[in-house]
Amino acid sequence: MQDADVRDDEFELWDLRVEVTAPEGATLYCGARPGDHFELHGEMLHLPPGQGFSIYSLAALLPLLPAKQRDTHRADWMSTDAEVACPDPNCPSRFRITRTARRRFRHADTTAVALPTVAAQDGTGDGA
Template identity: 75%
Template sequence: MSDGKDETFELFDLKVEVTAPEGGPIYCGAKPGDHFELRGEMLFLPEGQGFSIYSLASVLPLLAAKQRPTHQNDWMTTDAEVACPDPNCSTRLRITRTGLRRFNHADTTAVPLPGA
């Protein structure tokens, strides 16, 4: 329900891509270039490609913060790579903001905005 107030907010779409140094050992089953995309709350993988749940677990806590606009001096704005959780694996997971998507509060929750 809207009373004419803007109830929208924006989140960044994200791409999380596997990178690795040339010849570095990989134990997580990934290949450089493997990736997934996060659009709103929905995670998308290319057809036929998997992604390690352990690698996913290493970036998952950061994704909601990376989706939101942050101050230019905040480390969340500048830092983009997360190490594979296996200390013997050379991969990194690069988080890139790929676009901005607008959402309506009422479409994302049953909880009304204050004063609505």
């Protein structure tokens, strides 16, 4: 999608899928199994029915997810690196973060704060 297709009050984020990977036969101490996953659509995290996810693993992943949802320069490591190690140093699992689809949002649907006017952004107005 081209930036020209996005209205002034819209922005796009990538939906993400985060999947557990591990060497065959490895013992995982976080309670995960290879193939366990969750999806992130905007700010909403979705787990498959009946599947859990370690809060410690999730805590390690959370700081990376908003950055991975946004477009980044092709040379930025966030664009190229997709696997994150389990935070338990004794666990060989990894978490593969995959961008799956773009989702469009409107500013007013995501915050109560008004979008600044163009004049306020370029310093010629007060933004009110």
